[in-house]
Amino acid sequence: MNPELDNTEAVKKKIRLPIRSGALQQVLAFASLIVLILFFSLASPNFFQFSNIVGILLSTSVIGILALGVTFVIITGGIDLSVGTAMTLCSVMTGVFITFWGFPTPLGVVLGILFGAFAGFLSGLAVAKMKIPPFIATLAVMMIAKGLALVISGTKPIYFSDTPEFSQIALGTIIPGLAIPNAVWIFLIMAIFGYIVLSKTVIGRYTFALGSNEEATRLSGVNVNRWKIIIYSIAGLFTGVAGVLMASRLNSAQPALGLGYELEAIAAVVIGGTSLSGGKGTMIGTVIGALIMSVLTNGLRILSVPQEWQTVVVGIVIILAVYADILRRQKA
Template identity: 60%
Template sequence: MKTVEVTKSSMIPIKKGSAATQKLLALVSLVVMVIIFSVLKPVFISFNNIMSVMLSTCVYGILALGVTFVIITGGIDLSVGTVMTFSSVIGALAISKWGIPIIPGILLALAAGSMCGFINGVGVSKLKLPPFIATLAMMMVTKGLSLILTGTKPIYFTNTPMYREIALGSIFKIEGFYNAILIFVVCIIIAVIVLSKTIIGRYCYAIGSNEEAVRLSGINVDRWKIVIYTICGFFCAIAGVIMSSRLDSAQPALGPGYEMEAIAAAVIGGTSLSGGEGGMLGTVIGSFIMTVLINGLRILSVPQEWQLVATGVILAFAVYIDLLRRRKA
């Protein structure tokens, strides 16, 4: 029996990648982008522009927070954009057509969004539909329902001028520091805590990492999936309220396309579509990358079509970097 001698020199150093690398990379890209735009057009870092970037990040950002929960479980939610719209339509109907006061109206909108998420969760867990299909169906259904309920026409909050204050007022009386931004910050804090400090977050990662193992540990995976999709729906509804408040109306045709931006933001921020990895702060950074890019290009007078192209390239690039990191690991 002969034995092969192995020398230490034949060992290959192995580079280790981590999800943190991706987040760091995203943060660095964001900072670089901000610096470049500020140098090219100083107006970019004016208070008003910063607030405007923040405001336009709010809606996408909150959707992205919601969808991040779902993506970490290894699932996907394509219905976030249209569920957002559907929730805003329900809220607008309640407040402007049925004469329900603002607060109960908003609660109704939040309930509507959560219900959509709940149904997604049931479809994915109990009916075993692939998340892509279950939420694609929900996207179509809510889009259709929004159009039906409104008769395809926007509903305005003409009788309740206070509604506009929800997003565009300023509780701190600072011109430009809109409530929407405050709500966004609160959402971020809640999402971070839920994901990293509670059992819900723990099970998001666990299910995304090895669903079968979780099931065999005696955990009711179906129930937790329903909870997680419901949370996503709830976040969509919050986005819906902010959206309709900003526009002072519920626009039934809005929504499609938002889901892709939300998913893109999560992925750019380091959340892996195969599940088990990612985080809320990464998603926030990802959301800002997208809005900063669009805002900056607009300030540089780049046509809107090209802004889209740039976003697409950034997304592909981010995922490619993620793949490289994974392959090395």
């Protein structure tokens, strides 16, 4: 027979086994990333080359930074569809500040980033104060941003021809002799910044609290509206950084670009194990998710898989990633 368990004993036993669910998820995502890299390395000698790996990292940087920002919003239980076109609007505004108005480059860059935060602030306002569901609010901001980017730029690209240093932001190499473009380092820095804000600050705590139970958080005396606006603004800040980076990489603000980036960013977040229902997620997961997407597209391209098929594969990967997560949760 079973020995009589004291109540506390029983509880104690219960907790020992589940490793923190977030950690397990990251391990899973990380393992898939390694498997993918191994697979492509074996399939083609051109894959695991320094220049190709740097290329993957470079192409991850913009989407990755967008995804980091969206992670905050998704953990609150919301969604942000505006980041793609808002990013473009930030590119355009940076062009306006630097090329049209002749601001010094550093000032133009800072203003461009802050413009992103402002767009996020507006989304946050619509969601928190006007109580518009995040999907609709950010859909509207997505359209507004898309239109404004075209209007402000006069539908033509804005070039940074007078400020050669601007393109160095993304493509310069800050460590001499190491051919890793700055965009990659900026991605890394933003990831660390996002990680710190999410896990070590009060903002991060409220991000999880909102996603876990918004009403209980409100009844705990937390000013949920204010924090929601702050969180959307932070997501916007990431959008701004992505916008500047995008413009720098292309040495121009391309007003027609950006639509669809938001979905890729959301896909990266989801592959990284952040739950769309809110309350769960990590920055490391999002970084891995973004890398998985780039490795896939890059690897498939090297294997000469046509581009249209690459998209199909990414779609299937999203389904598999989320399904694996659901299966694991059911077991737990």
